[in-house]
């Protein structure tokens with residue numbers, strides 16, 4: 109029982125992280141029908157910024173987090189402006205290769221700035237872990253889940269309550285219709301890139317204390333997030349949440365009861381299984397074609 | 400000799416001349432790697448460029464070719480020349496089994512399905528250490544010999560690899576310019592319409608998936624017997640993405656595009672060694688810039704530029 | 713087979729729903745070999761859906777479709793083409809990156825045999841088959857007047873020609889039954905007349921045609937029979953003259969009021 113709860117805790121902690129990353133993928137997909145293969149690198153940048161601002165410069169926690177998120181969001185906006193918007197007749201596969209190029213570029217940039225070493229930072233607060241039936245819930249896990257909740261609720265409010273958010277949703281549903289009622293879709297795409305990078309940054313910030321951060325951490329975690337987004341159903345925010353937690357929890361039990369080498373395989377086996385039995389993801393939206 | 404054979408004849412001559420005049424083993428080796436990568440790109444181009452089906456897991460077949468021959472020759476003491484059809488057949492079989500459910504998907508879901516497959520195979524290479532040597536790799540793969548000819552010489556290996564490349568070019572050229580090739584392009588342009596004119600799209604997609612797996616496995620075989628040591632990193636997700644990039648950068652649906660894409664992506668890292676720690680940054684930038692300014696790939700893009708320059712004169 | 717009154721296609725109480733939307737309800741009629749049947753009805757009546765059922769895109773919820781005496785429920789689209797059913801699409805669906813000639817060659821896919829191995833080995837029969845296919849394709853291009861554009865990329869052809877090319881592509885499979893989905897839409901008067909002639913020529917060669925068309929003068933002129941659908945139900949069937957005088961048909965068309973039912 110104790111073991112079971114322990115795995116569950118680790119599952120929801122990872123699940124929250126995957127969910128935030130998956131939301132980033134889904135959000136961008138909604139507005140642009142594009143998968144950003146550099147998304148994992150934004151997570152990496154978020155983590156590494158935390159290493160610098162919180163770990164080395166010893167800024168207070170909240171300013172460090174905000175600064176990290178602002179930096180990464182700016183990088184996302186810059187990426188959209190310089191690389192994506194400049195393509196004249198964008199074909200999907202071309203944009204995808206551009207994001208692949210960007211991921212290599214950002215990884216290289218990370219290596220230039222932070223070197224090849226792996227870093228970690230202390231947890232956001234030094235409370236002792238909670239003890240529940242002998243299983244330990246680390247304080248950082250609580251931070252992760254709190255920030256996750258804050259982010260998703262914030263996002264939900266943004267989409268439902270603000271004009272910009274509603275405009276983004278409208279644009280995601282139908283570009284033409286949105287354009288007719290005067291919503292500039294160009295701007296919405298930029299915004300989607302920015303927000304998606306923000307999600308990456310948030311994920312990067314919250315995992316910095318629980319993982320070894322290095323310039324090349326983005327690939328795997330990005331893939332897992334992509335996996336989670338697909339599991340739930342690409343383009344659906346609820347799908348991203350479900351996919352993230354499903355993946356996190358199954359992976360935790362995979363490590364617990366099978367072997368740690370199979371941890372990474374769990375994600376992908378699960379993915380293949382879902383794709384074969386329910387080709388559109390758990391919450392399947394309309395056909396996701398393209399390429 | 401019909402007209403469409405001329406480029407291949409010229410190309411064969413160029414390859415022969417390149418082999419004849421190059422003595423520097425480093426250059427020969429780099430050229431041989433280009434050949435191996437061309438096989439990879441060519442195989443994927445048949446699937447992606449012609450039939451319009453993405454695969455983000457092709458490094459798995461590359462790996463099955465390499466590990467297949469390693470296991471057969473080292474553990475089972477099979478002759479490499481028997482291991483070649485063995486490894487290729489294994490990859491084709493896997494492609495068939497995986498392809499049947501996966502090719503029902505399309506777009507990103509197909510991308511993700513193939514990606515997941517590639518990751519699982521890679522994890523298998525890494526974790527099944529009793530057979531594959533695990534993360535530390537597989538050592539002691541024998542060099543190739545054919546009667547008196549030893550392919551441990553860099554030059555002979557160069558000829559061997561490029562022989563296979565030319566053979567594959569002709570093979571692909573024939574398929575592309577046939578009833579099957581037209582049907583493939585029809586699927587690319589519109590799967591619904593292709594089915595409506597009588598193309599068995601599911602069967603054909605599976606066939607070309609298996610064909611492209613065979614090319615990748617051949618490349619894997621040649622790679623394994625060239626470097627004698629293989630490890631899982633050579634066949635990971637990044638490797639799969641690199642094959643996709645070769646195809647897109649070179650030019651989709653173009654046999655020569657595969658050659659150009661493979662050449663560029665093989666040579667670029669070599670040239671960029673000079674940038675030492677800036678290597679990755681520059682590499683990423685170059686990929687982005689090519690795609691931004693020549694979105695149809697180098698082959699088409701450069702031809703278009705040439706055309707425009709000529710017209711402006 | 714040679715019996716002229718033998719029904720080539722029988723549609724028996726076919727229904728199809730998409731989610732809650734009942735696209736077709738209990739539709740029955742049959743097509744006599746060697747005739748042209750006009751299938752008309754306002755937008756959303758279910759005409760294209762019926763075409764999709766006949767060409768095997770999806771199966772009907774209930775009811776059966778019998779082609780040449782055999783049910784087609786478990787047949788895939790490509791198998792139906794081999795059996796002799798060809799179709800065109802409401803929104804032209806050519807292979808845009810391929811030439812006009814290549815489009816027609818793909819149209820002959822079920823009438824040629826060369827497979828993956830055959831194309832690699834290139835035995836003499838392959839070259840012969842290829843030559844025959846090209847000759848036939850050229851004949852068809854001649855028929856629609858596009859011989860000079862055999863090597864033009866089909867996506868670059870003007871729209872009207874694309875429609876004709878799609879028709880030729882369907883004809884290339886040597887069908888017994890042709891399903892034409894609004895072939896005249898987007899064509900000018902001259903092109904429409906040429907289309908009418910072509911369709912009649914096909915009938916002359918023994919091909920049975922099911923024609924969905926909003927251009928009433930064309931439909932009424934060339935059709936032997938007319939079937940009228942409205943909101944998924946068959947509301948009338950008969951000769952063009954009888955249908956034009958049918959109360960229910962007039963009511964359905966007045967309801968939408970945008971179609972000119974002249975005659």
Ligand SMILES: Nc1ncnc2c1ncn2[C@@H]1O[C@H](COP(=O)(O)OP(=O)(O)O)[C@@H](O)[C@H]1O
Pocket residue numbers: 730733735753754755756757758759760761762
């Ligand atoms: N694949 C589909 N999925 C959902 N609804 C469909 C589909 N095809 C057609 N419909 C619906 O069925 C009805 C009939 O459409 P259709 O057969 O295209 O009409 P027509 O061709 O007579 O204009 C319409 O309301 C249409 O929206």
Ligand SMILES: [Mg+2]
Pocket residue numbers: 759760761802
């Ligand atoms: Mg219609």
